[in-house]
């Protein structure tokens with residue numbers, strides 16, 4: 001990497017949906033930027049997820065700005081299709097993504113940042129961190145107390161039923177991942193699912209009033225409304241609502257629902273309110289799958305103060321006290337949809353607008369895309385705004401894909 005050249009105006013770290021949405025908006029400015037992706041190929045995060053995974057958001061909410069997801073409304077794309085979409089998205093807009101370059105450190109320096117990478121140091125006036133919410137598996141302390149004979153894996157390591165040995169399986173965590181994995185395994189294993197199920201959004205509500213529901217979570221559940229602030233306060237503790245599958249589906253499939261796992265006794269799991277919740281017989285399991293979520297890994301950013309959630313406090317993505325450092329793709333960065341595919345556009349546009357404002361001298365390069373008229377504020381709600389495909393340089397970015 002050329003270490004002596006002029007600093008870039010911006011470096012985006014990570015080429016998932018958040019980094020690519022930021023790239024899309026940067027490409028409509030005169031700023032010089034690059035997107036650095038640590039993986040060999042865009043979308044590998046999705047390819048590595050379990051084999052049967054389909055998106056829980058319907059296709060109309062699975063597109064990034066300027067390019068609707070190419071599938072019929074109310075269908076649920078597979079994870080590999082979404083990975084391919086990310087690659088085609090970067091190609092479609094000619095985004096300057098450099099794959100196979102992992103960022104190992106970010107240090108404020110010379111009115112900007114020194115971005116240390118596996119290919120050398122890049123200097124940039126602004127940095128957008130878009131490395132995702134799923135960097136490190138979150139495992140409870142109880143994991144250490146389980147008998148060595150019990151096979152343990154995190155949901156990020158689960159691929160499919162064929163890899164799970166015979167015998168009872170305990171899935172810990174009844175959010176979307178845990179519920180989907182439990183349902184799939186119930187066809188071949190006896191499955192216990194521990195935890196309080198998150199509320200289920202009934203299919204008819206999504207099918208017939210999906211646009212209204214999306215507008216509610218995108219435009220009402222934001223940091224600008226009292227109800228949004230209330231939801232945001234508990235967001236890191238509570239999983240997202242169940243879509244497509246319900247507690248009834250789990251019951252029908254024979255999944256045994258047990259309370260929260262609180263610890264272990266004699267190497268076996270113990271649940272809230274005592275030991276066994278399964279008809280009186282102790283829970284002796286062969287496999288435990290931890291569907292207990294993730295935490296970010298941001299220790300490599302110099303001077304960044306992290307809250308107990310593992311995230312920094314930001315003002316809609318801007319880090320107070322470190323001018324030029326921004327995030328896109330944080331859970332509830334601005335709205336409940338901030339961490340979702342269909343919700344990331346608005347935050348990306350807003351952050352890029354902030355960067356443009358602090359970079360008064362226009363850069364010497366022409367924008368990758370034609371300049372648009374969007375200002376990045378609170379777009380993405382109405383169905384009408386988001387119909388139609390393709391991109392034209394002068395159209396406004398797509399926010400909600402309702």
Ligand SMILES: Cc1cc2nc3c(=O)[nH]c(=O)nc-3n(C[C@H](O)[C@H](O)[C@H](O)COP(=O)(O)OP(=O)(O)OC[C@H]3O[C@@H](n4cnc5c(N)ncnc54)[C@H](O)[C@@H]3O)c2cc1C
Pocket residue numbers: 013014015016017018019036037038039042043044045049054055056057101102103104130131132133134177328329330339340341342
């Ligand atoms: C199992 C699962 C299913 C989901 N299903 C849906 C769904 O159906 N609909 C929906 O809207 N949302 C869904 N989500 C939520 C969210 O859309 C995904 O988590 C999504 O991957 C987040 O995108 P991102 O761009 O923020 O981060 P990521 O997709 O994690 O992308 C981050 C990128 O940054 C790269 N990177 C990380 N660290 C570095 C570094 N130091 N240097 C360079 N590159 C780096 C990574 O390689 C990666 O490519 C799901 C999440 C999970 C876990």
